[in-house]
Amino acid sequence: SQKIEQNSEALNIQEGKTATLTCNYTNYSPAYLQWYRQDPGRGPVFLLLIRENEKEKRKERLKVTFDTTLKQSLFHITASQPADSATYLCALLPYNQGGKLIFGQGTELSVKP
Amino acid sequence: KAGVTQTPRYLIKTRGQQVTLSCSPISGHRSVSWYQQTPGQGLQFLFEYFSETQRNKGNFPGRFSGRQFSNSRSEMNVSTLELGDSALYLCASSPNPVEGRETQYFGPGTRLLVL
Numbered sequence: 001s002q003k004i005e006q007n008s009e010a011l012n013i014q015e016g017k018t019a020t021l022t023c024n025y026t027n028y029s030p031a032y033l034q035w036y037r038q039d040p041g042r043g044p045v046f047l048l049l050i051r052e053n054e055k056e057k058r059k060e061r062l063k064v065t066f067d068t069t070l071k072q073s074l075f076h077i078t079a080s081q082p083a084d085s086a087t088y089l090c091a092l093l094p095y096n097q098g099g100k101l102i103f104g105q106g107t108e109l110s111v112k113p
Numbered sequence: 114k115a116g117v118t119q120t121p122r123y124l125i126k127t128r129g130q131q132v133t134l135s136c137s138p139i140s141g142h143r144s145v146s147w148y149q150q151t152p153g154q155g156l157q158f159l160f161e162y163f164s165e166t167q168r169n170k171g172n173f174p175g176r177f178s179g180r181q182f183s184n185s186r187s188e189m190n191v192s193t194l195e196l197g198d199s200a201l202y203l204c205a206s207s208p209n210p211v212e213g214r215e216t217q218y219f220g221p222g223t224r225l226l227v228l
Binding site for chain 2: 032034041042043044045046049089091100101102103104105106
């Protein structure tokens with residue numbers, strides 16, 4: 001069956017450390033993968049997109065990697081801050097699925113001062 | 114530019130009723146997608162509209178329908194509400210459907226509670 005999975009448990013880290021979130025998928029051929037941030041009571045906010053032929057993307061303190069062999073994307077936040085506390089969602093756009101964006105369940109990140 | 118707006122923000126209905134939710138995309142955006150978010154199933158794609166035409170549809174029953182107007186505003190309707198329809202309904206807009214999903218802008222959502 002097709003699945004997209006993120007760490008179900010909340011991730012608690014200390015301020016200043018690097019947070020690493022995982023997104024694994026099975027039986028999808030993604031054209032690209034996206035990462036979003038969602039705060040309570042709000043809609044998701046787009047952060048980064050990485051295409052199937054890209055290995056790594058960076059934006060300020062954010063870094064995304066994409067390994068199509070492992071079928072995995074890693075999302076890193078370096079020098080994390082309490083303001084980074086939120087739920088992070090990964091989403092992929094599969095080929096031949098009629099343009100439907102498929103989301104993971106999200107991982108809640110808590111950065112303690 | 115104003116962001117995506119959704120109305121109403123909160124809604125309480127009873128089983129069997131029907132509901133209509135509204136979404137106004139960012140000015141100039143012509144593609145609107147709808148999603149349902151629940152704690153159990155996460156964010157699930159409902160449908161996408163572009164130029165008043167439904168381009169893509171998720172795996173939801175026919176009770177869920179939508180439409181888009183010439184000004185790109187969109188509505189979604191759920192008929193014969195069930196308890197399981199309680200969810201956050203999110204609307205997202207993008208400039209066009211080809212590259213659009215690469216930069217989707219979400220609204221704050223409508224929280225629907227079915228009693």
